[in-house]
Amino acid sequence: MISEKIKEKYDQAPHAPGVYLMRDKKGKILYVGKAKDLKKRLASYFVRKDQPEPKTAALLALVADFDLVVTQSDQEAFILESNLIKKESPKYNVLLKDGKNYPLLRIDMNEPYPSIQRVRRIEKDKALYFGPYSSSKSVNQTLKQIQRIFKLRKCRDAQFKNRSRPCLNYQIKACLGLCCNEVDPVEYQARVKDAVLFLRGRTREVIKKLRLEMAEYSAAQAFEKAAQARDTIFAVERIMERQVVVCADGQDRDVLGLAWKRDRAVVTVMQVRSGHLINTTYYPLDLGFKDPDEVLAAFVTQYYEKAAQIPGFVLFSHPSDDMDRAEARLNEVADHRVHFHSPIRGEKKRLGDMARLNAKAELEKILSREEEARAGLTMLQHLLGMDRPPERMECFDNSNLQGKDPVAAMVVFSGGRPDKNAYRKFIIKDIDHQDDYAYMTHVLSRRFRHDREDMPLPDLLVVDGGKGQLSMAVSVVMELGLEGMFTLAGLAKKDADKGEKADKVYLPGRSNPLNTAQSAKALFLLEQIRDEAHRSAITFQRSRREKRGKLSVLDGIAGIGPKKKKLLLTTFKGIDNIRKQSPETLASLPGITPAMAENLLQVLSELKFPEN
16 A cells, blocks of 8 residues: 555656656665656556565565656666666665676786786776676686786786885796896887787787797797797687687677576676687676566666776677667767677577576576575574574674774674675774673674664674673673564584584573584574674774784884874875875975985885785
């Protein structure tokens, strides 16, 4: 049943193209959609005769209001929808990685010795960008290939300028060691250009170029360089052997395949360069309010706005009414003509089917993992005597170094899987001695007293430890007046010396651990969230310790007092950025003399920091 407010707005909605924004009771945008006819589209949500699918019904139950923006055309509505999604990142729209940027590779050809670096966004700096890659694993594999074949430097500019001896990459022959060795800039630039061709899928051109170089070196009796060119040719050829030839015409194209089931979808992007399949990536999506045939167009708009290179041809496994508008939108931002096509026969149809089948296989893997997690939640419900499976689980852990710099981490599992967007980190202040009870009181109080409005209560709170730690958590929960609002459980490590075979699960008011012999999946789920909380807390504590260690180096430098230290850090945003400045730039700050600037840079250049 819709509210009077929504009914009144619906009655006034026009039969015109435009965009609608669905909001919750706090006014937050839940979903942005477009329509050729706003009245008809809204009717499909608010005045439909049949019952909507369960997920759509659940989403509509959250909608307390909506706004309309009327546009002059379908294309204008499509562009406005895209811009609003990018700006607002609504929870129930099709979003790539919840709005986060995928990793890319960057090479600045304007430098004498360009490096290859991982970045998260494309800047307007005239550098070359490659990607996006779907995961850190895929970008790391590409970086590893580049280092092994072309031996480009990977270190950042500050590290490159301040090294006194070659790093480990030189020792394992993955870099020329140009930070300390004499390397001809022309020769190095040639390697960089070969790497660029390789990243663009032009492996045949790379081999042809290297063979000419090898012949020239041999004729000049530069046999060592000829041997290096030969070894590079062999390495590139081995990569080519693993690349499947999928198209005989030798064209560059991307092939996008879509598979969906229930409220989940996967888009596969197959990158074909010179007829070779050089990369296949998978992008899991929630359908939200979108129909499956709208997903590809919504995906394409976001994907190619972040892509470093856009091929001239993009094939799709499924047609979509929005594809013409997506193509027009992309051609506004691309520097060349891009053609969209959903083939119905021939070799291109075979490529589309291949992408679709890959997407289907990946979707089945995802759903299988989710079903496995769901089975673990059901088993955990029965083990702990809960009235429903714990959809939201939280676990806390603290970390300190001999009582110093205590911190804590909260991890969240939703539906049995890590929900990293919901993780929280806490800096524990005003406790200068090791006291686990004080830490727990401090953190749980902040979580359930101050952050309660910003996040839902958990169904299950997992405590790392046995009866003692669990009793402390129960006391804190009772002090906060939250008794009975969620389930608590303690997880203690097994004592191998006593012959224990598995970790132990405790419940409040029960002296003996639960029998988990028939609940392996439930126990594994508890161990997962406990270990993830431990990892998160230790990582946070270590990063704060390293950051403080870096910042404290300024304290021992002659002439740099608290005011100058604050000025330097405020101006340059960190030690690494200070090290990159010239003496003249530092001396331009009030109170910093040229001699002081020279001394500061000298001290920082001699210090060893962990590499990023």
